[in-house]
Amino acid sequence: MGIQLYLYLSAILFMIGVVGVIARRNAIIVFMSIELMLNSVNLTLVAFSAFLGDVTGQMLVFFVMTVAAAEAAIGLAIIISLFRNKQTVNLDEINILKW
Amino acid sequence: MEITISDLWQSAPMVSLTLTGLVALLVESMKGGRTTAVYGLSLAGCALAFVFSLWSLGSEVIVFNGMILQGGYASYFSMVFTSSAFFTIVLSRPYMQRLHREQGVLYILILFATVGMMLMASAMDLIILFLGIELMSVCLYVLTGFVRTKVTSNESAVKYFLLGAFATGFLLYGIALVYGTAGTTNLKLISQSFAQLSGNSLFLMGAGLLVIAFSFKVAAVPFHMWAPDVYEGAPTPVTAFMSTGAKAAAFAAFVTVFIRTFAITGTPISEVVAFIAAASMILGNVTAIAQSNLKRMLAYSSIAHAGYMLSGIAAGSAEGETGILFYLAAYTLMNMGAFGIISWVEQQDDTKLTFDDYAGFSAQRPVVAAMLSVFMFSLAGIPPFAGFFGKYYVFLAAVKADLVWLAVIGVLTSVISVYYYLRLVMVMYFRDGNATIEERVPGFAFAVIGVIAALVILLGLYPSLVVDISKTFFKL
Numbered sequence: 001m002g003i004q005l006y007l008y009l010s011a012i013l014f015m016i017g018v019v020g021v022i023a024r025r026n027a028i029i030v031f032m033s034i035e036l037m038l039n040s041v042n043l044t045l046v047a048f049s050a051f052l053g054d055v056t057g058q059m060l061v062f063f064v065m066t067v068a069a070a071e072a073a074i075g076l077a078i079i080i081s082l083f084r085n086k087q088t089v090n091l092d093e094i095n096i097l098k099w
Numbered sequence: 100m101e102i103t104i105s106d107l108w109q110s111a112p113m114v115s116l117t118l119t120g121l122v123a124l125l126v127e128s129m130k131g132g133r134t135t136a137v138y139g140l141s142l143a144g145c146a147l148a149f150v151f152s153l154w155s156l157g158s159e160v161i162v163f164n165g166m167i168l169q170g171g172y173a174s175y176f177s178m179v180f181t182s183s184a185f186f187t188i189v190l191s192r193p194y195m196q197r198l199h200r201e202q203g204v205l206y207i208l209i210l211f212a213t214v215g216m217m218l219m220a221s222a223m224d225l226i227i228l229f230l231g232i233e234l235m236s237v238c239l240y241v242l243t244g245f246v247r248t249k250v251t252s253n254e255s256a257v258k259y260f261l262l263g264a265f266a267t268g269f270l271l272y273g274i275a276l277v278y279g280t281a282g283t284t285n286l287k288l289i290s291q292s293f294a295q296l297s298g299n300s301l302f303l304m305g306a307g308l309l310v311i312a313f314s315f316k317v318a319a320v321p322f323h324m325w326a327p328d329v330y331e332g333a334p335t336p337v338t339a340f341m342s343t344g345a346k347a348a349a350f351a352a353f354v355t356v357f358i359r360t361f362a363i364t365g366t367p368i369s370e371v372v373a374f375i376a377a378a379s380m381i382l383g384n385v386t387a388i389a390q391s392n393l394k395r396m397l398a399y400s401s402i403a404h405a406g407y408m409l410s411g412i413a414a415g416s417a418e419g420e421t422g423i424l425f426y427l428a429a430y431t432l433m434n435m436g437a438f439g440i441i442s443w444v445e446q447q448d449d450t451k452l453t454f455d456d457y458a459g460f461s462a463q464r465p466v467v468a469a470m471l472s473v474f475m476f477s478l479a480g481i482p483p484f485a486g487f488f489g490k491y492y493v494f495l496a497a498v499k500a501d502l503v504w505l506a507v508i509g510v511l512t513s514v515i516s517v518y519y520y521l522r523l524v525m526v527m528y529f530r531d532g533n534a535t536i537e538e539r540v541p542g543f544a545f546a547v548i549g550v551i552a553a554l555v556i557l558l559g560l561y562p563s564l565v566v567d568i569s570k571t572f573f574k575l
Contacts (some may be wrong), residue, residue, distance in 0.1 A: 037268035041275050048279035067233045082253040094254050
């Protein structure tokens with residue numbers, strides 16, 4: 001199996017993530033879509049890494065996973081603090097400042 | 100492949116700042132930990148890192164197995180970031196005390212964000228670039244939402260976080276495609292094979308995704324939507340930090356990748372960047388006219404300034420790089436000063452932020468009003484202030500790279516910008532009112548703003564102080 005199939009699959013996953021960020025209005029689901037984008041990148045990196053026979057790509061995947069975990073911690077904390085003040089995580093209702 | 104003591108020693112600015120941050124974290128968590136101690140420690144750490152950077156400015160070395168550049172370009176930017184962090188810490192203290200939200204962790208987050216910025220400026224590898232951007236961004240998300248009880252602060256943090264993480268996705272995809280086509284993430288190796296790669300469509304797609312990601316970080320049109328809301332909702336000193344340090348860091352990474360690594364002159368990438376620059380200048384300046392809130396006005400102005408600096412990147416030449424380097428130093432100083440004074444006038448409940456609230460400011464506070472006028476004149480790009488030469492150098496680089504139309508747009512939109520900057524000066528001097536600084540601001544903060552104003556004038560009178568240094572930095 002060539003590398004193309006992996007690249008197509010990760011490109012499709014990435015696009016699903018992008019559409020999710022743009023179309024969905026729940027902050028948590030938007031965040032999940034962003035995670036999908038990051039994981040599709042991981043798939044690309046691993047595919048390239050295997051294709052090139054070079055370990056850098058796999059190493060980068062570990063960094064991406066670590067950073068994604070840190071980002072999830074911060075992001076959920078921010079969303080919770082918003083929920084405490086507003087009782088909503090719907091992005092359409094977050095409108096004190098103009099979006 | 101091993102890390103030696105000399106690697107650590109040569110990265111003194113970064114290492115010292117990281118250690119200061121860790122020690123400050125310990126002090127903060129100790130029983131009876133005093134915020135004042137953390138404050139003093141953070142300021143000392145910034146000053147120390149600044150001295151280390153200044154000291155290593157003349158020597159350039161690549162450390163950590165070709166991953167990190169130290170000295171020269173990296174030191175120059177470290178100086179910009181540490182000054183920005185220093186000023187932010189000084190300005191945060193009275194602001195947060197007024198809100199009764201002063202916590203030592205605020206200063207520690209600023210320190211770690213600064214380390215992230217330094218990593219971005221010294222990256223010689225796309226992995227380091229990514230880690231630097233994330234270290235900076237994660238700290239900034241928290242800083243934006245630092246005033247937990249205020250709903251505007253929460254909202255702006257959510258917006259900044261979601262759009263920032265979205266941009267990270269593009270950045271990573273860009274890095275992945277560049278890695279896949281170039282076979283390496285090392286910028287030096289990529290720059291050597293750029294000539295063959297520039298015809299590869301997958302590589303160009305990766306480069307395009309990197310342009311999108313960096314445009315998000317520098318807040319350039321059409322990826323600027325977050326900037327006005329986040330700048331308005333964040334605590335004002337944090338806004339100052341984001342619009343100076345974080346923007347300078349994003350530009351440092353932008354220049355590293357698109358001028359120092361890729362030779363983009365004459366490629367489609369250069370045209371894309373030129374269009375982004377033109378759109379930012381036009382939209383930023385035109386929308387800024389309509390704003391009544393000063394923080395929003397400065398947010399749109401910062402979009403416009405990103406456009407001016409992007410014309411230097413579109414030029415893709417050494418002159419463009421020098422222009423951006425000078426522009427960033429000038430912009431950091433003048434924007435920090437402007438936001439600093441705004442944070443003094445502002446009230447706890449987010450009022451006193453409009454133009455009208457500055458009526459009669461010159462009669463009540465003549466010295467502060469004069470300093471604010473200096474910053475406004477400099478932002479408008481009126482000689483002899485630093486902002487003028489920043490614009491002069493980037494537009495000159497654009498003209499030399501046959502992008503005359505871009506320079507013309509830049510000059511025309513600068514003329515528009517004079518209107519809204521000088522409107523504030525006009526209100527302060529020619530309208531009657533009783534605008535003043537309500538709470539007592541410590542003398543130290545006054546002195547710091549005074550120093551910034553003096554530096555804005557100094558850089559305007561002697562731009563060669565910075566320009567000559569930046570010409571000596573070696574190319575990849």
